[in-house]
Amino acid sequence: MSKPVKQIHLAAHFPGVNNTTVWSDPAAGSHIDFSSFVHLAQTAERAKFDFLFLAEGLRLREQNGEIYDLDVVGRPDTFTVLAALAAVTDRLGLAGTINSTFNEPYEVARQFASLDHLSAGRAAWNVVTSWDAFTGENFRRGGFLAQEDRYQRARQFLTAAWELFDSWRGDEIVADKENGVFLRDPNPGRFDHHVSEFDISGRFDVPRSPQGRPVIFQAGDSEAGREFAASAADAIFTRHGTLEAGRAFYADVKGRLSRYGRSHDELKILPGVTFVLGDTDADAQEKAQLIRRQQVSGQTAIRRLEQVWNRDLSAYDPDGRLPEVDPLVGEHTVARGWASVRMHRDPVAVAAEWRALAEAGNLSIRELVIETTGRQTFVGTPDQVAEKLNEFVQTDAADGFILAPHLTPGGLDEFADTVVPLLQERGVFRSEYEGETLRDHLGLAPVRRAAVAS
Amino acid sequence: MPQHPLRENPSHLHLAVALDGAGWHPAAWREHDARPDELFTARYWADLVAEAERGLLDFVTFEDSLSLQSAHPFEPDERTDQVRGRLDAVLTAARVAPLTHRIGLVPTAVVTHTEPFHLSKAIATLDHVSNGRAGIRVKVSGRADEAAHFGRRQAPRLGAEDFDSASGQAVLQELFGEAEEYVEVLRRLWDSWEDDAEIRDVATGRFIDRAKLHYIDFEGSRFSVRGPSITPRPPQGQPVVAALAHRDEPYRLIGRSADLGFVTPRDTGHARQIVSEIREAQAAAGRADETVHVFGDLVVFLDEDPGAAAECKARLDRKAGATHTSDAGVFTGTPAELADLLQEWQQAGLSGFRLRPGALPYDLEQITRGLVPELQRRGIFRASYEASTLRGLLGLPRPANRYAAAAAAALV
Ligand SMILES: Cc1cc2nc3c(=O)[nH]c(=O)nc-3n(C[C@H](O)[C@H](O)[C@H](O)COP(=O)(O)O)c2cc1C
Numbered sequence: 001m002s003k004p005v006k007q008i009h010l011a012a013h014f015p016g017v018n019n020t021t022v023w024s025d026p027a028a029g030s031h032i033d034f035s036s037f038v039h040l041a042q043t044a045e046r047a048k049f050d051f052l053f054l055a056e057g058l059r060l061r062e063q064n065g066e067i068y069d070l071d072v073v074g075r076p077d078t079f080t081v082l083a084a085l086a087a088v089t090d091r092l093g094l095a096g097t098i099n100s101t102f103n104e105p106y107e108v109a110r111q112f113a114s115l116d117h118l119s120a121g122r123a124a125w126n127v128v129t130s131w132d133a134f135t136g137e138n139f140r141r142g143g144f145l146a147q148e149d150r151y152q153r154a155r156q157f158l159t160a161a162w163e164l165f166d167s168w169r170g171d172e173i174v175a176d177k178e179n180g181v182f183l184r185d186p187n188p189g190r191f192d193h194h195v196s197e198f199d200i201s202g203r204f205d206v207p208r209s210p211q212g213r214p215v216i217f218q219a220g221d222s223e224a225g226r227e228f229a230a231s232a233a234d235a236i237f238t239r240h241g242t243l244e245a246g247r248a249f250y251a252d253v254k255g256r257l258s259r260y261g262r263s264h265d266e267l268k269i270l271p272g273v274t275f276v277l278g279d280t281d282a283d284a285q286e287k288a289q290l291i292r293r294q295q296v297s298g299q300t301a302i303r304r305l306e307q308v309w310n311r312d313l314s315a316y317d318p319d320g321r322l323p324e325v326d327p328l329v330g331e332h333t334v335a336r337g338w339a340s341v342r343m344h345r346d347p348v349a350v351a352a353e354w355r356a357l358a359e360a361g362n363l364s365i366r367e368l369v370i371e372t373t374g375r376q377t378f379v380g381t382p383d384q385v386a387e388k389l390n391e392f393v394q395t396d397a398a399d400g401f402i403l404a405p406h407l408t409p410g411g412l413d414e415f416a417d418t419v420v421p422l423l424q425e426r427g428v429f430r431s432e433y434e435g436e437t438l439r440d441h442l443g444l445a446p447v448r449r450a451a452v453a454s
Numbered sequence: 455m456p457q458h459p460l461r462e463n464p465s466h467l468h469l470a471v472a473l474d475g476a477g478w479h480p481a482a483w484r485e486h487d488a489r490p491d492e493l494f495t496a497r498y499w500a501d502l503v504a505e506a507e508r509g510l511l512d513f514v515t516f517e518d519s520l521s522l523q524s525a526h527p528f529e530p531d532e533r534t535d536q537v538r539g540r541l542d543a544v545l546t547a548a549r550v551a552p553l554t555h556r557i558g559l560v561p562t563a564v565v566t567h568t569e570p571f572h573l574s575k576a577i578a579t580l581d582h583v584s585n586g587r588a589g590i591r592v593k594v595s596g597r598a599d600e601a602a603h604f605g606r607r608q609a610p611r612l613g614a615e616d617f618d619s620a621s622g623q624a625v626l627q628e629l630f631g632e633a634e635e636y637v638e639v640l641r642r643l644w645d646s647w648e649d650d651a652e653i654r655d656v657a658t659g660r661f662i663d664r665a666k667l668h669y670i671d672f673e674g675s676r677f678s679v680r681g682p683s684i685t686p687r688p689p690q691g692q693p694v695v696a697a698l699a700h701r702d703e704p705y706r707l708i709g710r711s712a713d714l715g716f717v718t719p720r721d722t723g724h725a726r727q728i729v730s731e732i733r734e735a736q737a738a739a740g741r742a743d744e745t746v747h748v749f750g751d752l753v754v755f756l757d758e759d760p761g762a763a764a765e766c767k768a769r770l771d772r773k774a775g776a777t778h779t780s781d782a783g784v785f786t787g788t789p790a791e792l793a794d795l796l797q798e799w800q801q802a803g804l805s806g807f808r809l810r811p812g813a814l815p816y817d818l819e820q821i822t823r824g825l826v827p828e829l830q831r832r833g834i835f836r837a838s839y840e841a842s843t844l845r846g847l848l849g850l851p852r853p854a855n856r857y858a859a860a861a862a863a864a865l866v
Binding site: 023024032033034038057058059060066067069070071072073074075076077079080081083084086087088102103104106107110111114115117118119120137138139140141168173175177180181182183184185186187188189198199200201202203204205206207209297299300 | 484488500522532537550552582583600647660676678682686
């Protein structure tokens, strides 16, 4: 029996505050004006995308003790922008990254439940766990955690939030004017939650929202992160953007689901990817090369290198050779506020690998950084890109993609106009929204209330 | 230097409406035109704010708290005959922002259990998505049940009668002192980016001029916040900060920290006394030359037919099984009678009013279609929106950035 053809899920990542985003292009617009968000959201909705995605970081990044100024800096508040976008879209899912370390469950649960009501069932929550003391300085609670405690807090946070979401069944409000009965139940919203991170009880004040609770995303790659996703998430936002790495990651996390009594389809794997389109393959490759040089200037290359080396390398020539000196191991002091910096778990090994690459290809620092961090995931004609996307999905390297355009806000326009129709022609992407809620778009079953605490 | 205040017609009064559930009367949801089954939909709120905007009101407020509504002021109840449940006010305001164009949007937020860093960027963003129409009403929480929802601190079990005791005074001082620090952090974070910090200088590769971003380094007695904000300075520079006050501690908060106070006078003399208390606090804080609005709050039941509003309220009281009273005065009468009262109170130094419609949408429409034309006929209310920001409508200048001003002063 042949495998059924999978449907692709697509999402639009509002361009982030990293060097993927090319702000120096004359076509690059504001990252703050609401009109930019409207443009991207309406483009995504016109193309029948599943959702729009917002990342978040709660402290401006610093390098060498100064606020980092080479990339886009600044972004609006996630909840507020998503609620406003609900007014200018009808079906598009609205996914926000919200940290579980610098928030409390009661407040976040009422914000997501409110967003879900105000968008008629389109809310999603990317639960991230950044924990550092650097970010904690912006919060009255301080509240940073030891690295190893952050997923425990995230798990407890999510469990507490679920208890709050489930504290209203959904049938309490009768609003019977004649008989003066607003509520059928005198005591909705009751909760009682006592664990090491949260000692909370009382009455939740937002009635059950259309989706019951927001769609849950996880973005993180550690063992603990994968386990967290397998136990609790509806989708994973991953960085694994190659076919091989994607397949390995996909098999790994899907393989963990049965331990939690969950089926293969209950967790969607969505890598964050970039793309460049051209009229011909050569044209696309040329454009991609140009964009990479915009993304990785000489200055940026040195800064990226410092993030691995954990040393001030400003004396190095970006067009020269890699440093002989090894990275400083231990606490990261040069670059602060980057989730990606923490990804380099073994900087000495990374440095060795980069040196070997540079050696083999006779690459300068800048060329090396372009090679290792700057490669777009999909480059080609619309037809080639459509084919490649489909291959990733049909061969289980992904269930879909979170597309990060390099231009704000128009960077998705061409994709929407050219690639999406080709996917629709192939019968692997919807031509119309079939459901109302984000869970519908993602093919997730409606949420059942969690069983009473086990 | 702050810009010169916009020229205001001193005889004009400002008018806001406080939105909450189906209206301020607990039985309002049972009125024939009430929409109690739509309270949790965006359309309901969009319709109300659109109506308020048609009436050229300065702004609407959105009530909020961190607990279910209750007939008891300090504890939850188990009543089933009143509206229970609410949507987050900041998100509701953001949801209606793109659907409106001139009216100010002032959600309520509890400061006792929340993070000033989060609220600051949320209100800055509300200001960005509304092109300069955001405000925030800060509210303290002394309730034990709200504290238990967060599990981070204990709240003493107090009743209203305890507030004059020494321990009650201490609690109020703690709550409002903390609120003052909180507002200071909001304001510093809003200024932590200078207006022209984003430079996009392609030649040097710099997106921002980092000299125009500022650590706020707030060190209070209760918490510290480093900054800068992650969100650039909002269009108004400083969104409007408001607070509701019934007594001395909160009057001081308004005088020291707010742009706008909502107060609940019993009569003209009381109004005069409240205004002078606030002005004293304002002067003591060195803000005598700044505009601080004091608005009178009133619950209103209105009808063109004499007697009909009182009848309506009596009918609602019967349904509720009790005479509705409120922290604010309760007015029943015709729009013209209300206009008389507002003019009288205006003489006591109130610059505007926040009306709490007894029932929605009825009393809101009486305000926009009855009271507003009446005030216009008397020449004391705008005939069209004269500004595109909330500060503009309130005659507040766009303030200079405290850090830019400090940097400029250092150069001299
Ligand atoms: C694709 C991806 C996107 C992420 N986006 C964010 C983000 O927007 N904000 C944030 O604070 N952390 C973000 N993170 C960081 C993760 O939440 C997490 O803190 C980090 O990856 C470390 O977790 P791990 O040890 O499980 O990998 C992201 C991680 C990944 C892999």
